[in-house]
Amino acid sequence: MAESFTERFQQLCREKNLAVTHQRLVIYREVMQMHNHPSPEQVYDRVKPELPSISLATVYKTLHTFVETGLIREVSPHHGSMRIEPNEHRHPHFLCLQCRAITDLSDHELDFAALKASVPAGFQVEHVSTEVRGICGNCLAKNAAQAPN
Amino acid sequence: MAESFTERFQQLCREKNLAVTHQRLVIYREVMQMHNHPSPEQVYDRVKPELPSISLATVYKTLHTFVETGLIREVSPHHGSMRIEPNEHRHPHFLCLQCRAITDLSDHELDFAALKASVPAGFQVEHVSTEVRGICGNCLAKNAAQAPN
DNA sequence: TGCTAAACGATAATTATTATCGTACTCTCA
DNA sequence: TGAGAGTACGATAATAATTATCGTTTAGCA
Numbered sequence: 006m007a008e009s010f011t012e013r014f015q016q017l018c019r020e021k022n023l024a025v026t027h028q029r030l031v032i033y034r035e036v037m038q039m040h041n042h043p044s045p046e047q048v049y050d051r052v053k054p055e056l057p058s059i060s061l062a063t064v065y066k067t068l069h070t071f072v073e074t075g076l077i078r079e080v081s082p083h084h085g086s087m088r089i090e091p092n093e094h095r096h097p098h099f100l101c102l103q104c105r106a107i108t109d110l111s112d113h114e115l116d117f118a119a120l121k122a123s124v125p126a127g128f129q130v131e132h133v134s135t136e137v138r139g140i141c142g143n144c145l146a147k148n149a150a151q152a153p154n
Numbered sequence: 155m156a157e158s159f160t161e162r163f164q165q166l167c168r169e170k171n172l173a174v175t176h177q178r179l180v181i182y183r184e185v186m187q188m189h190n191h192p193s194p195e196q197v198y199d200r201v202k203p204e205l206p207s208i209s210l211a212t213v214y215k216t217l218h219t220f221v222e223t224g225l226i227r228e229v230s231p232h233h234g235s236m237r238i239e240p241n242e243h244r245h246p247h248f249l250c251l252q253c254r255a256i257t258d259l260s261d262h263e264l265d266f267a268a269l270k271a272s273v274p275a276g277f278q279v280e281h282v283s284t285e286v287r288g289i290c291g292n293c294l295a296k297n298a299a300q301a302p303n
Numbered sequence: 304t305g306c307t308a309a310a311c312g313a314t315a316a317t318t319a320t321t322a323t324c325g326t327a328c329t330c331t332c333a
Numbered sequence: 334t335g336a337g338a339g340t341a342c343g344a345t346a347a348t349a350a351t352t353a354t355c356g357t358t359t360a361g362c363a
Contacts, residue, residue, distance in 0.1 A: 024329055024340060037240050042247075042256040044235040045319085060343040065320065067341095068238060078239040078281070080247065080256060081232030085320080086350065088191045088229040089217060098191075098229065099273055102280065107191040107229060110272040120284060123259040124248055127291035131251060132227070135269060135284050142276035173309060173360055194351085209312040214351065216310095234319065234351075 010034060021074040031055050032067050033076065042080050082138060083107070097134070101141035103148075108141065159183060170223040180204050181216050182225065191229050231287060246283070250290035252297075257290065 008016075014033055018025045035051045036043065043051070049064045071077045082102055092109065099108040117133055124130055140148075157165075163182055167174045184200045185192065192200070198213045220226045233254040241258065248257040273279055289297075 026329075026341065028342070036238055039238075039240060040258075042237045042239060044237055046235070048238065058343070060345090062321080062344080063342055068236070080237040080239045081230055083230040084232045084234055084236055086193045086195075087217070088193055089185055089188075089197065090191060090227040090229045091186050091188060097269060097272070099277060108274065108277075109189075110269070110274075120246060120259070120286065123246070123261075124286055124288075125257065125259075125291060127294060128248060128257075129289040129294055130286055131288040133284070133286050135282070137269065137273055137279055137282050139273075139280040140278040142274065145276060145278055175310065175360070177311075207312070209314090211313080211352080212311055236319085 017076065021076070023070065023074065028052075028056060028059060028063055029067055029070075032064065033071065036068075036071075036077060095133075097136060099137045099139065099141065101144055102138055103140050103144040106141055106143075110137065166225065170225070172219065172223060177201075177205060177208060177212055178216055178219075181213065182220065185217075185220075185226060244282075246285060248286045248288065248290065250293055251287055252289050252293040255290055255292070259286065 011030060014030050015025050017023075018029070023029070031052050032048060035055075036048055039048070039051065045061070045064050045068055048068065049059070049061050052059060052064070068077070072079050082100060083105060088107060094112070096112045097110045099110055100106075101108075120133060121130055160179060163179050164174050166172075167178070172178070180201050181197060184204075185197055188197070188200065194210070194213050194217055197217065198208070198210050201208060201213070217226070221228050231249060231251055231254075237256060243261070245261045246259040248259055249255075250257075269282060270279055
């Protein structure tokens with residue numbers, strides 16, 4: 006028989022070593038139903054009716070926990086501080102999720118035509134950017150030094 | 155003969171209808187020499203020796219002016235707030251520079267192999283994302299309604 | 304050179320996020 | 334099933350990033 010959403014969430018949490026709390030369940034359920042890239046504030050507003058006593062801080066902490074364990078993803082890992090691109094010509098970036106450093110990647114040819122074709126009619130395209138996220142060499146080395154196995 | 159950097163900057167400002175001020179000249183010159191995606195704070199530190207009385211607010215205002223007129227670009231225009239991606243499968247985003255709305259684009263095939271090949275050795279790739287920036291249909295319509303010509 | 308509008312600098316205010324700390328809940332094991 | 338340990342929660346203070354305000358200064362132009 007089909008397992009319930011709750012059972013699936015409990016299973017997920019067990020895999021990730023997370024305590025199953027009512028707040029986490031509700032936040033996860035609601036986020037999965039919001040198909041428009043919500044901010045923490047918007048998630049808070051959404052769960053508030055069901056969890057009237059929840060704190061915004063809990064929403065932040067829970068979202069971070071989910072991102073860290075991979076239950077959800079962040080659309081933009083570099084908010085928080087504006088970053089300037091002095092370089093004129095088009096090139097992709099590598100963004101380190103640990104130290105936030107941005108590294109220019111050498112130019113390459115993506116299929117921009119196909120990409121632009123996927124933009125809804127009536128939208129005005131201004132710039133296309135590609136980004137690779139991960140952990141940079143520096144951080145990997147640092148991590149290895151700290152936790153040798 | 156070759157025109158000086160100052161002359162070129164004055165020319166640029168004239169094209170964009172910007173007053174040529176000493177602060178703007180210095181900020182522009184320094185930003186163009188920083189090849190590592192600086193934050194406003196870092197730009198401030200960099201120009202401070204030459205402009206001891208400059209205010210951090212001026213750096214912010216100047217950078218915004220430059221971004222608006224297209225003299226420089228912002229690496230990440232995601233508005234100061236974390237955004238969640240509930241969607242599991244890979245797809246590109248359209249980001250409206252005016253209202254900051256994020257729209258999912260339908261999936262398409264980019265040359266991810268070539269892109270990954272451009273990542274420096276020793277970096278760990280976690281996720282590749284593509285983003286198209288521009289003005290969404292809503293905002294375009296709104297703008298047209300406000301300023302019909 | 305003198306006027307007008309825009310830019311600057313100082314600083315207060317706002318917004319987004321994180322830290323702290325006492326209380327409450329989950330999980331495990333007897 | 335109940336007690337204890339440890340994690341999570343809620344309230345709120347603190348911090349970081351950014352923006353607004355306002356009086357003074359400067360650039361652009363007649």
